Every structure is written in structure tokens, then in C-alpha cells.
Amino acid sequence: MTLFRTYILGIILLALAFGQISCRKYEDGPNFSLRSKEERVVNTWLAQSVFRNDLDETGQYTSYSMVFERNGRFSWIITPEIGDPIIVGAAWELTSLNLQIKLTFDEKDPISGETRLLYMDIRRLTENELWLSYLFEGDYYDLKLN
Numbered sequence: 449m450t451l452f453r454t455y456i457l458g459i460i461l462l463a464l465a466f467g468q469i470s471c472r473k474y475e476d477g478p479n480f481s482l483r484s485k486e487e488r489v490v491n492t493w494l495a496q497s498v499f500r501n502d503l504d505e506t507g508q509y510t511s512y513s514m515v516f517e518r519n520g521r522f523s524w525i526i527t528p529e530i531g532d533p534i535i536v537g538a539a540w541e542l543t544s545l546n547l548q549i550k551l552t553f554d555e556k557d558p559i560s561g562e563t564r565l566l567y568m569d570i571r572r573l574t575e576n577e578l579w580l581s582y583l584f585e586g587d588y589y590d591l592k593l594n
Contacts, residue, residue: 578591
């Protein structure tokens with residue numbers, strides 16, 4: 449009977465190990481969270497690091513913040529040293545099995561008149577960290593926000 453219990457315990461441990469690996473939703477984690485993905489996105493995020501085409505541009509983004517609200521509203525706030533803040537508004541939602549954030553901007557493209565969309569890949573999503581990557585106007589951005 450002891451061999452049987454050891455065998456069953458081994459199967460259970462393997463199942464838990466594989467289950468833990470499969471719980472990792474994002475490339476850079478976390479492995480587990482009790483808060484929903486949407487609850488973790490809702491926050492006011494500040495730039496920790498910003499890379500455009502693998503070039504560090506963090507210094508240019510110290511006055512930027514991204515605000516994700518519970519009601520699905522998004523604000524990109526740029527605060528210049530002189531003058532009024534610039535606010536870009538959008539609606540946000542999780543898409544692609546919660547692997548992306550889709551932004552639908554309030555203002556349409558000035559040339560085509562079409563709705564402007566931006567899909568940002570989520571690389572890490574914790575209560576205190578949001579890592580995103582996206583392609584915008586031919587440039588690849590890699591952001592780490594906190």
C-alpha cells in the first residue's frame with residue numbers, strides 16, 4: 449500500500465508542477481495572482497523605462513503617465529515643463545485571451561478619418577508592474593511601467 453500512495457503522490461506533484469507552469473500567462477510573469485487581470489491593469493502607471501527600437505528613451509518619458517480606469521477609459525497624460533498637460537483619451541479593453549490591451553482612441557485619424565487602434569502586448573502584469581510592447585508608426589516600443 450505504501451508504494452501505491454507514493455505513486456499517487458508523485459502523480460499529484462507532477463500535475464501541480466505542470467499546472468503551475470501553465471498558469472503563467474505572460475512571458476515575464478507573474479506565475480500566480482489572486483487579483484484579476486483587469487483589476488491589475490487599473491492603475492496610474494508611470495514610466496520606469498522606455499525603449500524605442502532598442503534605444504533607451506526613458507529620459508524623454510519622465511512626465512508621461514498612463515491611466516487605466518475601471519470604467520474602460522484610458523488617458524495618456526503628457527505634462528510638459530511649461531504649459532498645460534496634453535491628454536489623449538481612449539477606451540481600453542483586454543483582448544486576445546487577456547494577452548493584449550486594445551486602445552480605441554477618441555480622435556479619429558486626421559487623414560483617413562478611421563478609428564485609431566493600438567494593440568499592446570502584455571509581457572508582465574502585477575499589482576505594481578506593467579510591461580508592454582507594441583508597434584506604433586513603424587517603431588517598436590518596449591515599456592516598463594510602475
